[in-house]
Amino acid sequence: MSPAYGPAPTWDHDRVPAPTNEQTVGVVGGGILGLAVARELTRRRPGTKVVVLEKEDRLAAHQTGHNSGVVHAGIYYRPGSLKAELCARGRALIRDYCLEHDLPYVECGKLVVAVDPAEMGRFDLLERTATENGVPGLRRIGPDEIRDIEPHATGIAALHSPRTAITDYPAITRQLAKEVEEAGGAVLLSTTVTGVTARGTRREIVTTTGNHTVDHVVVCAGLQADRLGRLVDGQQEPRIVPFRGEYLTVTGPKRDLVRGMVYPVPDPRYPFLGVHFTRRVGGGLEIGPNAVLALDREGYGVRPHLNLKDAAATLAHPGFWRMARTHWRTGVREVRGSASKRAYLRAAQRYVPEIGPADVTRAGAGVRAQAVARDGSLLDDFAIVSGGGVTSVRNAPSPAATSSLAIAAYVVDRISAD
Incomplete structure (x- = not known):
């Protein structure tokens, strides 16, 4: 397997190819990324049996349910990186998804503020990065405009990103799960994965509530990504x-x-x-x-x-x-x-x-x-490895929640190419 650190491919998010045969995919992890992948599979590959395995008794129990709810606009990420590509695409997808399903989405905007002249070199570099990433509506402003936007904030300069938003990621995760189940998939809670065994060209996922034989395993395990990743692909790094x-x-x-x-x-x-x-x-x-x-x-x-x-x-x-x-x-x-x-x-x-x-x-x-x-x-960028019937998300820090629907499309593309 080789890590994917480069820019995302171009895809048609709504294409629905006819499956050549019925397959089963096991998705390990019940956070927003795991449910986004599961939902993307049911949309893009009708006929595929999808089962999501989550060790907790509820969805979004870990990183998804303990973040600040920010929908990032792409200010910080190295141009051309997977983060930059998928954040831009993911922000638009999350916005549209929230509007479609009447979920909270508030474009309250963000100021990135410099308060000391010593910061201006980093500030200028950040502005170039954000501009290259096409952050919508981005403006450089001075002290007077800072106070117009945030009357109680102080600074000598700021980048204003009016389209940066806030949302409820656990609510999005629950809606994704609902769609997976409506499409015939299964979302199994209180189900801990304890092992993965090769069965010819297939894999058997061993869990505390029973075993599942699948054609492909997708690991979206967040805080346990290295441990679950080792079970399915044997790779020891990164940790x-x-x-x-x-x-x-x-x-x-x-x-x-x-x-x-x-x-x-x-x-x-x-x-x-x-x-x-x-x-x-x-x-x-x-x-x-x-x-x-x-x-x-x-x-x-x-x-x-x-x-x-x-x-x-x-x-x-x-x-x-x-x-x-x-x-x-x-x-x-x-x-x-x-x-x-x-x-x-x-x-x-x-x-x-x-x-x-x-x-x-x-x-x-x-x-x-x-x-x-x-x-x-x-590791600064998203890290996703794929091959041999396994796709493992090894590093998905912020803005993974913002990017989740775009990451899901990227992962399903890699499964299709495997």
């Missing part, structure tokens, strides 16, 4: 190093001080966007997330939790230690913010000074599945 992203919720009247989203200028050496302000479709305002090493891949509580198996897996990976040597200063800063609400807010108050420690409470957390190579490099 998932989980990062915990903690949120603060703004309480009281000050939650109305931000109309849309206010982001910092990111550091291109690091794959996280920095603490920012984000409105939620329910009307709330969140600050975050930060990015601290997670010792539990599925630890979403207000306080960190230790899972010995997960912690040992991270610490045993040589790539983690090589990464840590490169980024330890950033790590120390993030840990300091995690431990102290006041320290956390110091970064946020550079952009909206009026919101202070008395105006926020600790909320839950998300955990990001970050693929790390053995040499310590952090």
Whole structure:
């Protein structure tokens, strides 16, 4: 199998080729990406039997259900990368899907704000990247226009992305599952995959509730992508190093001080966007997330939790230690913010000074599945490997939710070519 890191192919999303024979595809993972792939299979390959296998008792239990709900417009991603291609296509597909099914979709817009002259080199580079990616409606604005759009924000310059939106990804996931079942597919909850065995040209997926013999396996396992990937294709790298992203919720009247989203200028050496302000479709305002090493891949509580198996897996990976040597200063800063609400807010108050420690409470957390190579490099692009009856999504960080319907079309194209 060879990794797919290049630009996405051109496809006709609505083409429906007649199947040459009835096949069965098993999709491992009940987040938005797994359900998007399953739904795409039922649309593009009628007659294909699709079964989705999810270990939890509900859909969207992990990354899909613990993110900020942002529909990204493509500001940050390297032009020509799979992220850039699929984010642009995925944003339009998610928008149309929400409109079709009466799901929340609010184009509240985003400001990416520079507050210090030292940031202007990175700011100029980001503007070129966003322009090359065709971010719709993008404008560079100064301090007066910043205040017109976000009256309580401060900065010396900003990129305004008016089409950046917010949505409800768990609701989208549930609607995708409904379509899969209406098309004759099965969505099995509380079903943990424990093994995959070759059966001639087919594969037998062993689960806690019974076995399933399929012609093709698609792994969309997010935080467990490396472990499930090894079961189906034997590849040891890359490994998932989980990062915990903690949120603060703004309480009281000050939650109305931000109309849309206010982001910092990111550091291109690091794959996280920095603490920012984000409105939620329910009307709330969140600050975050930060990015601290997670010792539990599925630890979403207000306080960190230790899972010995997960912690040992991270610490045993040589790539983690090589990464840590490169980024330890950033790590120390993030840990300091995690431990102290006041320290956390110091970064946020550079952009909206009026919101202070008395105006926020600790909320839950998300955990990001970050693929790390053995040499310590952090995989920045989506990583999808395919061949021999297996397609494995090995790295699908943000903007994977935004891109989910486009990633699904890309995956089904690869299954058809296998």
